[in-house]
Amino acid sequence: MDLVLQLLFTGIGIGAVYALVALGFVLIFRATNVVNFAQGEFSMVAAYLMVVFSVDLGWPYWLSFLIALAGMALLGVIFNLGVYYPLRHRTYLPVIIATIGASILLSNSVLAIYGPQPQVLQGWFDTPGIQLGPVYLDSQYLLIIAVTILLVLFNFWFFEKTLLGKKLQATSQDKEMASLLGISVSTMIMITFIYSAVLGGLAGILVAPVLFVSIQMGSTIALKAFAATIIGGFGDVTGAIIGGLALGVIETFGAAYISVPYKDGFAFLVLIAFLIFRPQGIFGERVAEKA
Amino acid sequence: MPLLEIRNLVVRYGEIEALRGITIAVEQGQVVTLLGANGAGKSTTLRAISGLEKPASGDILFDGHSIAGLGPEAIVRLGISHVPEGRRVFPGLTVKENIMLGASNRKVSASQISREADAMFDLFPDIRTFSNALGWTLSGGQLQMVAVARGLMAKPRLLLLDEPSLGLAPVIVQAVFRIISQIRKDTTVLLVEQNARMGLSVADHGFVLETGRIVLGGKPDELWGNEAIAAAYLGGHAKARA
Ligand SMILES: Nc1ncnc2c1ncn2[C@@H]1O[C@H](COP(=O)(O)OP(=O)(O)O)[C@@H](O)[C@H]1O
Numbered sequence: 001m002d003l004v005l006q007l008l009f010t011g012i013g014i015g016a017v018y019a020l021v022a023l024g025f026v027l028i029f030r031a032t033n034v035v036n037f038a039q040g041e042f043s044m045v046a047a048y049l050m051v052v053f054s055v056d057l058g059w060p061y062w063l064s065f066l067i068a069l070a071g072m073a074l075l076g077v078i079f080n081l082g083v084y085y086p087l088r089h090r091t092y093l094p095v096i097i098a099t100i101g102a103s104i105l106l107s108n109s110v111l112a113i114y115g116p117q118p119q120v121l122q123g124w125f126d127t128p129g130i131q132l133g134p135v136y137l138d139s140q141y142l143l144i145i146a147v148t149i150l151l152v153l154f155n156f157w158f159f160e161k162t163l164l165g166k167k168l169q170a171t172s173q174d175k176e177m178a179s180l181l182g183i184s185v186s187t188m189i190m191i192t193f194i195y196s197a198v199l200g201g202l203a204g205i206l207v208a209p210v211l212f213v214s215i216q217m218g219s220t221i222a223l224k225a226f227a228a229t230i231i232g233g234f235g236d237v238t239g240a241i242i243g244g245l246a247l248g249v250i251e252t253f254g255a256a257y258i259s260v261p262y263k264d265g266f267a268f269l270v271l272i273a274f275l276i277f278r279p280q281g282i283f284g285e286r287v288a289e290k291a
Numbered sequence: 292m293p294l295l296e297i298r299n300l301v302v303r304y305g306e307i308e309a310l311r312g313i314t315i316a317v318e319q320g321q322v323v324t325l326l327g328a329n330g331a332g333k334s335t336t337l338r339a340i341s342g343l344e345k346p347a348s349g350d351i352l353f354d355g356h357s358i359a360g361l362g363p364e365a366i367v368r369l370g371i372s373h374v375p376e377g378r379r380v381f382p383g384l385t386v387k388e389n390i391m392l393g394a395s396n397r398k399v400s401a402s403q404i405s406r407e408a409d410a411m412f413d414l415f416p417d418i419r420t421f422s423n424a425l426g427w428t429l430s431g432g433q434l435q436m437v438a439v440a441r442g443l444m445a446k447p448r449l450l451l452l453d454e455p456s457l458g459l460a461p462v463i464v465q466a467v468f469r470i471i472s473q474i475r476k477d478t479t480v481l482l483v484e485q486n487a488r489m490g491l492s493v494a495d496h497g498f499v500l501e502t503g504r505i506v507l508g509g510k511p512d513e514l515w516g517n518e519a520i521a522a523a524y525l526g527g528h529a530k531a532r533a
């Protein structure tokens with residue numbers, strides 16, 4: 001039982017990271033009808049920005065954190081203007097290929113600067129964790145879970161309670177109609193890219209102390225997050241979050257009870273099972289009803 | 292000076308010439324109805340006015356200023372509101388939210404917009420009880436009411452309505468047209484209809500469009516009087532009279 005609680009805590013912690021990246025996937029997909037294959041690289045770039053400011057330059061952690069997030073917002077703007085905007089009137093295929101190209105460009109640029117050697121980033125807190133009864137709560141995982149809860153609440157408030165959130169939803173449902181009402185579609189899509197880049201960046205910064213900071217961390221996280229969105233039902237925000245958490249828990253338990261080397265494999269087994277037996281995902285029906 | 296003036300407007304979709312040089316004027320305070328068979332170019336005319344399609348040649352003047360070439364976001368800010376074919380109510384937003392977004396062309400606070408949306412239900416009492424229902428759950432008639440209410444939230448000087456009666460039961464069509472005759476007190480309306488009898492019943496002026504050309508224009512009585520046209524475009528009711 002103790003082990004189960006311990007694994008549950010770790011699983012939710014890592015699942016929260018997948019959930020944040022999955023949320024970025026879903027928001028961009030709903031706004032542009034395109035899967036952004038560079039979403040994982042957003043996490044990787046943000047982690048390296050932390051290495052630049054916090055490790056290399058030795059600036060305070062919180063300041064590096066704020067600068068890294070600002071950098072991600074800027075990357076969101078550049079990504080929107082450079083990758084999506086020129087192709088926005090084309091079919092989805094050129095846009096998808098452009099996001100793949102951008103992902104290669106980002107990882108190779110970082111590779112050129114830092115080389116293949118993984119970097120180490122400290123966690124936010126000096127204390128490694130606290131013992132709570134039988135469960136050891138790692139401080140970084142606690143932070144990940146806390147930030148994710150706050151972000152999910154913020155996301156709900158923003159999209160359900162604000163007029164801007166409603167305009168973003170309207171844009172993702174019918175761009176032409178949104179523009180007829182005077183909603184600036186290009187601004188809404190710009191906001192979506194900024195928000196998704198910051199979300200992906202946050203996930204990268206939060207998970208970096210748990211993993212190593214490496215060129216590959218982006219694609220690993222993105223694959224898991226992508227699986228999470230399929231499990232949740234593509235295009236559904238709640239589904240992405242629940243899918244992410246479920247995947248984190250499944251792979252943690254799988255690693256503990258079945259096989260550690262196949263840890264990453266469990267995510268894809270679950271993904272394949274869903275694609276065969278429930279391709280619309282847990283929350284997929286709502287999407288089908290809307291269409 | 293007419294509120295809206297279309298001069299020799301040509302619109303193409305690739306090779307297809309959907310409008311072949313049409314000229315229309317809409318006077319302030321009028322309801323003008325554009326009639327024509329399926330594919331005549333009625334929707335294209337409205338889409339060109341609201342900036343969804345770019346004119347190949349010709350001009351569109353609103354209040355004496357050319358708006359040809361402006362985008363839809365700029366045009367609705369000038370006071371032209373387009374309720375397009377198919378209603379296009381946002382399926383994942385509630386009725387109230389859909390209506391509120393109609394004010395996106397104006398700079399007003401969210402609380403003010405919310406009050407205005409509530410007031411809009413006085414004009415559309417049938418959808419008041421569905422205020423919190425999602426768009427995709429509504430019936431055709433309800434969707435049409437929401438679409439028109441949303442269009443009016445722009446406080447337009449010119450309202451473009453594309454086939455508001457399409458696919459609705461006769462009693463609902465009558466409800467929609469009752470609303471149009473209420474709207475006309477403060478708003479100029481350019482109405483597109485295939486249902487000639489309903490379309491002309493509220494109109495001050497009518498035009499008949501045939502494969503991208505205006506073939507006839509005049510007061511509703513004159514249009515009913517023209518036997519050949521009435522038989523071809525205005526359907527059985529006209530034939531019965533003729
Ligand atoms: N997006 C489009 N692409 C190509 N042709 C179109 C498009 N929209 C309309 N058309 C063509 O333009 C002509 C006029 O269409 P439309 O304005 O929708 O007619 P109406 O509204 O009177 O039924 C038709 O021949 C139609 O097939």
Ligand SMILES: [Mg+2]
Nearest residue numbers: 333334335376
């Ligand atoms: Mg039409």
